[in-house]
Amino acid sequence: MRFSRLVTANLMGRPVRSLLTLTGVAVAVGAVVALVGVSDGFEKSLLDAYESRGVDLLVLQAGKVQQTMSVLPESLGDELAKLDGIESFAPGLTDVVSLGDEGLMGVTIQAWPRDSPLLDQFQLIEGGPLSEAGPKTLLIGQSLSTALKKKAGDTIEVYEGEPFTVAGVYESYNVFENGAIVMPLADLQDLMFREGEVTAYTIIGKQHDRPFLEELAAQIRALQPGLEVAQTRDYAENAPELKTARAIAWLTSSIALVVGAVGILNTMLMAVFERTKEIAMMRAVGWRRSRVMRLVMSEALLLAFGGAVLGTLGAIVLLRLLAQTPSAGRIVSGDISGEVVLQGFVVAMLLGLLGGLYPAYRAARLTPIEGLRHE
Template sequence: MRFHRLIVANLLNRPLRTALTTLGVAIAVCAVVALVGVSGGFERSLRDAYESRGIDLLLFQKGQLQHISSALPEGLRDRVAALPGVAACEPMLIDVLALDASQLFGVQAQGWRPESFFMQQLELTAGRLPSGPGARQIVLGAELARGIGKGPGDTVELIEGEPFEVCGVYESANVFENGWIVLPIAALQELMLREGDVTGFAVIGQSHDRAALAELAGQIEGVDPRIKAAIARDFAENASELKIAGTLAWMTSSIAVVVGALAVLNTMLMSVFERTGELAVLRALGWRRGRVVALVLGEALAITLLGAVLGNLLGLGVVWLLSLTESGGRVVSGEVSPLVLVQGALVAVILGLLGGLYPAWRAACLEPTDGLRHD
């Protein structure tokens, strides 16, 4: 019998144990793919939200861990816009709201000037843009509008007792943006008691070369010591909220990985114990220790690779289902990066090695006389 057929035969001889261990590995891989995939999707969506508008630099308050906590004077816009190399500079106010009437939490409100390129780039599917700088009117992302069942002409209370008219609905290719509320910056400043303050500024440079942008960022930071300027792509990749989300995703996944490794270890130890006589006979027939190790590790890796395939499919399904939910659809695109699937497969291989090494060593240490004692 060929070596690989022997591995398959040994696994099929104990179908229930093999199936349960494979399922344990699949759950571990599913956790990695789903949690890390969603976290990576946040980063891609945030990066695309800025890059799709041609934004080169983002300006926030220096020293703030979370960008929504940033506070800068709106009057800095004119000073930054006057710098050589700046093609446009737009203020933005970002806050997070809870729409109690719809039981939706963590809804992002974006305050922009009605004449800004932010507002003018919105692709409306219904209604119109706000009529003026202080208008108590909002434009809803398509996913959010569907979630709360609102459209042009309806009213939404952003804060209890503070009604705003829905004047339009927009559609974006970016799922992150489809969950936003967009309104005039002056109206949001009044609502959040932040008159004269903004969260930050979006800057479009005259040159999009990375070296030129880095130089421009240094000039902008010289305008006011409170400003921290970052290239848009770098900001998305290094945002503290996303780093925390990514760390939590891996920490949570690691629990499932440990459980999966223990399941493989238990299965292979039981297999070696039950086949002591068989393995001792193989040693007596001339099998070297390395070949015995390869046999046991091969069985462990076969189980984990099956678990990797099943886990990746389960992870993709979980992310897709999350994208269909009312809350998840505002932030989860339903897509998973191929890199995450590769990471899931690597996790499975590591599980196979961790769970199979000790049993393989035990099997390799067997002597022919051990088979007689076992019988």
């Protein structure tokens, strides 16, 4: 019998145990791919939101854990206008609200001046632009429109007692923007009691290479103390909120990973124990210890690989389904990058190695005499 046939036959000979182990590994890998995939999607969506508008730098208040906590004076714009390296800039204010009556949590509000070119970049599928709308109007993304069952002309009470009319519904390939609210800066400042204050400034430089942007960032920091200036890619990769999301994703996944590793270890130990005579006979007919170890390790790795395939497919299906729901569809894109899938398979192979190493070592130490004594 060929070596590969022997490996598969050993696993198929105990179908229930192999299936249970496969399921445990699939759950572990699926948790990694799904949770890390969502976290990775957050980072890509945040980066796309800036890069799609050509934003090079983001100016925030230094030391704040979340972007919404940043407070900058609107008068900083007068100082930014004096810098030669800036092509254009825009002050923005951000808030996160819960629309209690509709049962939606964590809805992002983005606000810019009515004459900001950033507002012109939204692709309207219904209604008209904010620049042509009256007071107390806003735009909503398509997925938020679906979740709220609101269209142009309808009213949304963003803050209690503060009704706004939906001027238009826009569509964006960015999952964050598709589930957000956009309104004029002055209106959001009034609602948040932050007159003359903004959350951040987005900067478009006259050149876009890193050395030029680093020099420009240094000039902006020198305008006043307490400014944090980051290139958009660096900010997206190191944003505190995203770091926290990644840490929670891996911490939650680690529990499932431990269960998966223990499952493989238990399965392979039981297999070695039940096949003591068989393994001893292999040793008696000339099998080297390295070949015995390779047999057991191959079985463990095959279980891990099968679990990785099932877990990855399950995670992809789950995220695609979540992306179709009104609530989760505002934050889950349903896409999983190849890098995250690769991480899932690497984790699975590590589970196979960790779970199969000791049973393989124990099997390799068996002698023909021990096989004859085994009952």
